[in-house]
Amino acid sequence: MHHVRELTMRELKLLLLLxxxxxxxxxxxxxxxxxxxxxxxxxxxxxxxxxxxxFGLLPDQRADLIGRRTVGKLLLxxxxxxxxxxxxxxxxxxxxxxxxxDTVIPxxxxxxxxxxxxxxxxxxxxND
Amino acid sequence: xxxxxxIFSRTGYDACKQRCKHDDAVLLLQDGVYANxxxxxxxxxxxxxxxxxxxxxxxxxxxxxxxxFVELTSQHKPVVSWR
Numbered sequence: 001m002h003h004v005r006e007l008t009m010r011e012l013k014l015l016l017l018l019x020x021x022x023x024x025x026x027x028x029x030x031x032x033x034x035x036x037x038x039x040x041x042x043x044x045x046x047x048x049x050x051x052x053x054x055f056g057l058l059p060d061q062r063a064d065l066i067g068r069r070t071v072g073k074l075l076l077x078x079x080x081x082x083x084x085x086x087x088x089x090x091x092x093x094x095x096x097x098x099x100x101x102d103t104v105i106p107x108x109x110x111x112x113x114x115x116x117x118x119x120x121x122x123x124x125x126x127n128d
Numbered sequence: 129x130x131x132x133x134x135i136f137s138r139t140g141y142d143a144c145k146q147r148c149k150h151d152d153a154v155l156l157l158q159d160g161v162y163a164n165x166x167x168x169x170x171x172x173x174x175x176x177x178x179x180x181x182x183x184x185x186x187x188x189x190x191x192x193x194x195x196x197f198v199e200l201t202s203q204h205k206p207v208v209s210w211r
Contacts, residue, residue, distance in 0.1 A: 017208065019143065051143060112146040119131045120149065125208045 014043045015122040022056035022071035023063065031128040032074045038126075039081045046085040047078070048118060049107075053128065054092045057103035072104040079105075089115060132204035135160035135170075140210030153204055155197065160210075161186065173197060 016035045020027050039045045049056065056071040063070040078086065090109040093100065100109050110118065119125060131152045135141045141156070141163035148154060156163055156172040161182050172189035183191070192200065201207055 015206070019211075115147045116149045116152070119147070119152075119206060119208055122206050125206045127209050127211065 012043045012124060013122045014038050014045045014124045014126065015118065016045065016047045016126050016128075018047065018049050018053035018056070018128045019051045020128045021052035022061070023066065023068055024052070026068075027128040028053065028056060028071055029069050029074055031126065032071075032078075034126065035083060036078075036081045039083050043124075045081075045083045046087065046118075046122070047083065048087045048089070048110075048115065050089045050092050050115075052092075052096075054088055054096060054098060057088065057098070057105070057107065059102065059104045061104075075105050087115075087118060129203070129205040132200060132207045134207060134209045135163055136209065136211045138163050141165065144208075144210040153200060155192075155200060156186070156189065157197075165189070171200065 016031060018028055018031060022028050035045050035047065056075060059072060061070045061072040075086070078084070086105060086107045087110050088100065088107040090111055093109065100107055131148065133144050133148050133152060133154045135144060135154060135156045137159045140160060144154070154168070154170040156165070156170055157176050161172055161177045161180055165186070165188065168188060170189050171192050172186050174191040174193055177183045177186055177191060
């Protein structure tokens with residue numbers, strides 16, 4: 001118990017790394033749920049979106065039409081759970097014709113080098 | 129502690145390679161042993177490499193067993209999976 005408390009006090013930093021397209025199975029919504037639980041347990045959670053995961057940032061998604069949960073809406077709810085650091089790969093955005101200004105939530109655009117540094121500044125990395 | 133990148137596929141390796149630092153460790157496992165790591169110092173799981181017949185093609189790899197894999201995970205933080 002003492003050990004657990006010590007870990008909590010040090011504030012573990014968790015990075016959720018998302019790479020899959022938002023409606024490729026239920027991986028992305030499930031991973032986001034896990035991140036919310038982690039945040040509820042007072043881990044400091046950040047999210048990094050790469051590759052096709054950046055499509056989850058598009059506004060005006062209507063996943064109810066395909067019987068799914070709308071990933072854009074899940075992302076919008078993140079600040080309510082004190083997840084405020086959402087990072088995105090600049091190359092992944094631009095190669096898909098997207099811009100940081102078009103996203104459903106504010107994101108911080110990172111270069112490949114900055115992403116490498118980001119991993120090193122976290123204790124745990126989870127995947128979708 | 130530096131980061132350990134676990135590579136599970138060729139596409140996983142491609143996504144990882146631009147985002148890893150010089151002192152990070154890279155381990156190929158499962159279909160990750162098919163990755164074209166030309167010239168890069170990497171670790172590869174020996175059983176997965178032998179099973180797929182790519183053991184001789186991974187010239188710059190250091191081959192490790194499961195025990196050494198466990199050791200590697202304890203020597204690095206965080207551990208990042210690239211599927």
